[in-house]
């Protein structure tokens with residue numbers, strides 16, 4: 096007997112809320128839990144650019160024969176352009192001048208890219224002597240980071256990203272981490288729209304961190320899942336570009352699932368940056384070998400859709416307009432909450448300085464439970480709010496519900 100010997104694992108507490116919200120008969124229920132973008136009507140529609148690309152694919156796709164463990168190479172080149180800035184030829188002046196090069200492979204979403212990155216770090220033969228490779232995680236962070244990294248065999252060490260309420264960056268803790276870490280340790284940085292706090296680094300902080308990471312010989316892994324949800328496609332990539340410009344090598348795990356609304360199609364890429372072609376080719380070969388052993392090859396459809404959008408100037412413009420509309424709604428929602436008469440009492444005025452889909456309430460389990468029981472407002476168990484689930488027309492319900500739950 097095998098199965099019966101397993102301990103019964105609880106459902107992921109966040110994903111379990113999906114069913115709970117659906118089963119809640121209260122018509123005014125508000126789902127601010129799982130990180131999915133919703134429009135003012137509460138829908139997560141397929142983007143028009145995606146629909147158009149899918150129509151083209153259905154009409155024109157000539158074959159579905161295997162592409163190999165690295166997936167769609169043209170998709171990866173377009174993602175490198177988006178992240179590193181027309182980088183196919185390294186046209187961004189700063190990156191070009193330092194001779195930056197990149198390679199990449201398609202992954203099973205951002206999670207798959209993180210998993211592959213973790214495996215690359217874990218198989219690293221020389222950096223750590225006998226023990227497992229270490230990755231430093233700034234907490235709070237996305238709930239799946241630790242399971243993915245631990246599952247790949249990495250040793251996890253944590254430090255604080257923010258103060259205890261999740262309202263202000265603890266940059267001193269980042270500096271201290273750089274002091275305490277051993278050369279060769281990896282460190283995870285979220286590229287923009289930090290999950291769950293919405294608190295990103297300033298340009299100056301990116302530059303300082305990049306220098307510390309390079310000086311100490313740490314290995315940076317960037318998780319970039321929300322490019323375009325903060326200030327704009329270019330602006331949101333600025334920090335990552337500063338980093339890769341200043342460090343010898345980096346890994347970037349990219350997710351297209353939020354930015355193209357492709358969630359269940361599982362689209363992502365793992366990029367590697369460096370200065371020389373030969374080590375990058377080895378990195379790529381190792382990543383392909385690991386991918387082959389994990390799942391053989393990534394699913395094609397979603398990446399083919401993204402490639403089709405990015406190959407066409409017209410579809411790219413349409414997609415970028417749709418992404419602008421999503422970002423604008425998020426910024427408006429943040430402003431509406433911060434301007435609410437109860438905002439300062441609840442510590443919500445700082446929301447306008449934060450970026451992306453999420454903020455943290457800094458409230459305990461009791462408040463989260465009362466929000467659900469008394470106001471039918473569902474937030475994640477750690478108090479994370481998906482602002483993209485909040486229609487502007489319901490901002491007042493949210494803030495007054497929160498005030499009641501906090502009393």
Ligand code: PMP
Pocket residue numbers: 130203204205206207237285290318319320349350351352353358362363
């Ligand atoms: N990183 C962060 C910070 C995320 O929030 C998410 C999605 N919640 C991911 C990575 C991975 O997303 P996916 O696997 O759906 O691309």
